[in-house]
Amino acid sequence: MEIRQMRKRNTVIALILMIGSFALIQALIMGGVIRSYQQVTLATICINIILAVGLNLVTGFTGQFSLGHAGFMAIGAYACAIITLKNGSVAGFLLGILAGAVLATVFGILIGIPTLRLKGDYLAIATLGFAEIIRIFAQNLTITGGAAGLNGIPKFTNWPWLWAFTCLSILLVNAFIHSSHGRACIAIREDEIAAEAMGINTTKYKVMAFAIGAFFAGIGGALYASTFYILKPTTFGFMKSIDILMIVVLGGMGSITGSVIAAVVLAVITTALQSFSELRMVLYAVMLVAIMLFRPQGLMGDRELPLPSEWKNRRKKQPQSAAE
Amino acid sequence: MALLTVKNLTKSFGGLTAVSDVNMAIEPGELVGLIGPNGAGKTTLFNLLTGVYEPTTGKILLNTNGKEREIQGQKPYRICGEGIARTFQNIRLFKELTVLDNVRIAMHQNVKYQMLPGAFFHTPGYVKEEERLKKEAEELLDIFQLTHKKDEKAKNLPYGEQRHLEIVRAMATKPDLLLLDEPAAGMNPKETAALTQTIAQLRRDFGLTILLIEHDMSLVMKVCERIYVLNYGQMLAQGLPEEIRNNKLVIEAYLGEDMNA
Numbered sequence: 001m002e003i004r005q006m007r008k009r010n011t012v013i014a015l016i017l018m019i020g021s022f023a024l025i026q027a028l029i030m031g032g033v034i035r036s037y038q039q040v041t042l043a044t045i046c047i048n049i050i051l052a053v054g055l056n057l058v059t060g061f062t063g064q065f066s067l068g069h070a071g072f073m074a075i076g077a078y079a080c081a082i083i084t085l086k087n088g089s090v091a092g093f094l095l096g097i098l099a100g101a102v103l104a105t106v107f108g109i110l111i112g113i114p115t116l117r118l119k120g121d122y123l124a125i126a127t128l129g130f131a132e133i134i135r136i137f138a139q140n141l142t143i144t145g146g147a148a149g150l151n152g153i154p155k156f157t158n159w160p161w162l163w164a165f166t167c168l169s170i171l172l173v174n175a176f177i178h179s180s181h182g183r184a185c186i187a188i189r190e191d192e193i194a195a196e197a198m199g200i201n202t203t204k205y206k207v208m209a210f211a212i213g214a215f216f217a218g219i220g221g222a223l224y225a226s227t228f229y230i231l232k233p234t235t236f237g238f239m240k241s242i243d244i245l246m247i248v249v250l251g252g253m254g255s256i257t258g259s260v261i262a263a264v265v266l267a268v269i270t271t272a273l274q275s276f277s278e279l280r281m282v283l284y285a286v287m288l289v290a291i292m293l294f295r296p297q298g299l300m301g302d303r304e305l306p307l308p309s310e311w312k313n314r315r316k317k318q319p320q321s322a323a324e
Numbered sequence: 325m326a327l328l329t330v331k332n333l334t335k336s337f338g339g340l341t342a343v344s345d346v347n348m349a350i351e352p353g354e355l356v357g358l359i360g361p362n363g364a365g366k367t368t369l370f371n372l373l374t375g376v377y378e379p380t381t382g383k384i385l386l387n388t389n390g391k392e393r394e395i396q397g398q399k400p401y402r403i404c405g406e407g408i409a410r411t412f413q414n415i416r417l418f419k420e421l422t423v424l425d426n427v428r429i430a431m432h433q434n435v436k437y438q439m440l441p442g443a444f445f446h447t448p449g450y451v452k453e454e455e456r457l458k459k460e461a462e463e464l465l466d467i468f469q470l471t472h473k474k475d476e477k478a479k480n481l482p483y484g485e486q487r488h489l490e491i492v493r494a495m496a497t498k499p500d501l502l503l504l505d506e507p508a509a510g511m512n513p514k515e516t517a518a519l520t521q522t523i524a525q526l527r528r529d530f531g532l533t534i535l536l537i538e539h540d541m542s543l544v545m546k547v548c549e550r551i552y553v554l555n556y557g558q559m560l561a562q563g564l565p566e567e568i569r570n571n572k573l574v575i576e577a578y579l580g581e582d583m584n585a
């Protein structure tokens with residue numbers, strides 16, 4: 001298919017999905033089916049999608065294993081909280097999100113330049129260390145409220161805002177993946193030496209992916225602050241990074257639709273098992289082990305959810321490739 | 325003036341000198357062979373030329389666009405930008421990606437849109453440029469009749485076609501000098517003959533300069549205008565194919581192998 005046609009088709013599909021999901025959830029909220037309690041789950045899903053899509057760019061698409069995503073989330077959360085506590089208007093909220101995202105990006109670049117020389121386990125440990133440092137700063141600075149954290153953060157997040165930022169994150173990351181710059185990142189995951197030999201400045205694109213991931217983590221953190229009224233440094237510990245990583249791995253490294261689906265599935269399971277919190281952790285662990293054993297590539301692997309029209313093509317192609 | 329000049333190039337790995345005081349000069353448009361027994365240092369020389377390794381001592385001079393400059397020790401992506409592209413002895417394709425993406429990735433350094441706004445917002449400039457990339461990639465894939473396989477994953481191609489795709493990918497960087505590391509390895513005589521023709525044609529059509537490592541003597545003797553022979557990291561001999569074929573030192577180094585194959 002020609003690029004223009006494909007773009008037109010994809011735009012139509014994206015619009016249908018976006019407007020459809022907005023209308024559906026909005027109707028359920030207005031009809032009283034989704035009540036304020038479930039709206040917390042809804043917010044968690046949206047925030048986790050934003051976080052996971054950003055981390056997927058770093059870990060799934062660029063192949064850089066990061067355990068520090070909660071650190072960038074914390075930066076976004078505290079920045080937005082501090083700003084909205086000073087200026088409790090919608091303008092303050094939007095400024096808070098912007099500031100959180102930009103600040104997280106700056107940190108992403110600063111952290112990325114030295115650590116992205118490291119590979120695999122070493123990179124994971126370095127990013128983990130960074131997130132811990134951020135948490136310890138949050139615990140000890142006056143502006144972040146120390147160990148007690150911040151209270152009474154004005155709440156602005158509602159379904160329309162959450163929906164808008166979630167769509168924006170998915171669309172932007174997806175667009176990036178389908179660009180030459182995105183392909184450069186994917187090439188690094190596939191074979192760093194070959195990528196470099198083909199003219200790709202691998203250091204630059206690793207840092208870039210890290211910075212973009214941090215940008216969206218900043219947005220996710222800002223929305224978190226605005227959803228839950230309170231911030232505590234303990235929220236942004238090691239387990240938070242693991243939670244997000246789990247969504248990415250479960251959904252499939254390198255699949256954006258996979259991250260979206262996994263974020264929804266995990267939130268639904270968590271909510272359903274809310275009253276059995278020990279059982280929940282056991283089930284979580286069992287599920288993770290089971291997925292790693294039976295489907296190590298995650299729910300979607302590195303594929304996106306195929307459209308009905310693509311299913312037809314796939315079936316048509318099969319006998320041909322079997323003959324080769 | 326030579327396109328590529330190598331001056332007293334040496335690379336040591338601890339106690340082992342893999343490339344030792346090597347001198348070379350390759351003129352624009354030449355097709356030059358680089359041969360030598362296993363472990364002679366051929367691939368290491370390629371790794372030095374492409375910036376994978378930094379030389380212990382010595383210089384590498386490249387002369388494209390009318391200016392000569394030292395490139396030793398520069399990063400591989402910069403050297404690629406300066407006009408040297410390569411293939412790998414052990415195929416290094418982006419295995420999980422499509423044939424088309426393998427080629428498009430190699431075009432990245434010449435892409436005209438920026439990350440902002442192009443890549444994130446798919447501006448009209450992005451669309452135009454992506455169309456160009458796709459068209460040019462397909463044209464390059466046509467060299468080896470790979471266009472109809474553009475949507476297959478690289479790992480699903482037969483071995484010979486994977487080697488072809490690596491050459492196409494290297495061509496996509498628009499090189500002046502192409503380094504091929506055993507392009508015919510693992511191919512049967514018929515495939516090797518076809519590849520020989522394609523390499524000769526590539527050079528004509530694209531005005532390329534080619535340096536070729538190859539164990540298959542029939543291929544080397546047939547297509548190369550000049551041959552360098554490495555042995556234990558040292559340049560043992562250089563000359564025309566007939567001269568190399570009859571060179572005593574070379575015959576000794578290859579003792580037991582049939583130079584007239």
Ligand SMILES: Nc1ncnc2c1ncn2[C@@H]1O[C@H](COP(=O)(O)OP(=O)(O)OP(=O)(O)O)[C@@H](O)[C@H]1O
Pocket residue numbers: 337340342360361362363364365366367368369413
């Ligand atoms: N990174 C490295 N570290 C240590 N030794 C190395 C390294 N790379 C190559 N060598 C050594 O340098 C020598 C030359 O290796 P090289 O791969 O260049 O040989 P070659 O001529 O390409 O051989 P072949 O025909 O088998 O491909 C070998 O002894 C090899 O073991």
Ligand SMILES: [Mg+2]
Pocket residue numbers: 366367368413
């Ligand atoms: Mg070799």
